[in-house]
């Protein structure tokens with residue numbers, strides 16, 4: 219408990235090498251880490267392999283990561299080998315459609331809105347702490363314009379989910395206020411009128427944990443329809459089917475249980491349940507982080523389409539800068555509970571940077587052979603210069 223995830227993975231690598239193995243299997247060792255930590259672990263693994271001449275099998279869903287680590291790449295799908303070749307060939311000249319889709323995964327894109335001045339949601343000087351007295355948010359101020367997306371980025375533990383909890387009323391702030399559509403919201407969930415609850419919905423990273431495994435898709439999506447709109451029976455089922463169409467799943471899914479759905483389908487059902495309330499703002503807390511890249515891309519495209527159709531505003535929480543670049547209008551960077559940067563996507567992601575945003579942006583692996591060496595060399599030069 220006293221070491222970070224990154225330190226732990228480095229220690230595991232050292233341990234694996236202790237017995238002078240001829241082969242080490244790395245099974246997604248950096249998937250759960252922040253990009254800023256991932257880069258140190260990747261460097262340590264690469265260094266260890268080169269020093270000891272041990273062979274390694276590195277398993278990951280992130281092609282940009284293997285492009286840094288490996289000599290050859292095998293692409294697997296449904297248990298079958300799709301393509302096998304040198305890093306160079308796979309990344310720069312993929313032969314198969316599936317590999318090409320993986321290399322060029324980003325297709326969803328939203329042009330940033332020019333006018334970001336009128337706010338639907340305002341977060342004003344919010345500080346928050348948990349019941350154990352641990353202060354998590356420090357004087358956070360930001361806003362989300364109507365029909366637009368604010369991306370909230372920052373490493374694990376920086377307070378992103380806590381901010382979402384404060385906005386929804388799950389965690390009343392210790393100071394500051396939330397203003398929605400020009401009116402202050404009551405700090406706690408229980409004191410908010412139903413209509414205020416309806417207008418702001420939340421989608422979680424793990425669709426599973428937010429669903430009752432004993433309820434069918436009809437029950438899950440139907441619940442807000444009954445709660446907010448009093449729909450029952452055939453009327454409710456008809457509306458559930460409409461919503462299933464809207465999320466591109468089809469009416470056939472109404473009687474399925476969560477266990478009978480894929481990860482991407484579960485997340486679509488979670489989106490349909492949020493839509494059922496006819497909200498104006500949806501807080502998306504890392505909704506694609508647990509999904510494979512192509513499935514995640516499908517969810518992003520769906521969210522963008524729904525935004526256009528329904529005039530939705532999103533607070534999109536993520537630790538993935540590529541997603542921020544793809545879908546945001548504005549960006550908030552959180553670091554240790556403080557807002558270190560806030561502005562339109564084009565200004566927030568352009569220099570001059572604050573130190574933390576600079577580190578964050580430089581740590582995101584790029585789908586380019588030699589990226590890791592380049593970043594490490596720059597770091598060595600910078601530390602020599604200091």
Ligand SMILES: Nc1ncnc2c1ncn2[C@@H]1O[C@H](COP(=O)(O)OP(=O)(O)O)[C@@H](O)[C@H]1O
Nearest residue numbers: 348350352354373374375376377378379380381
């Ligand atoms: N229920 C809780 N009780 C006490 N501390 C919490 C609770 N939930 C989160 N924290 C702490 O608050 C900080 C921010 O957590 P969180 O908002 O979940 O960060 P993020 O979503 O950016 O990973 C972390 O240090 C975390 O340990």
Ligand SMILES: [Mg+2]
Nearest residue numbers: 378379380503
């Ligand atoms: Mg979180």
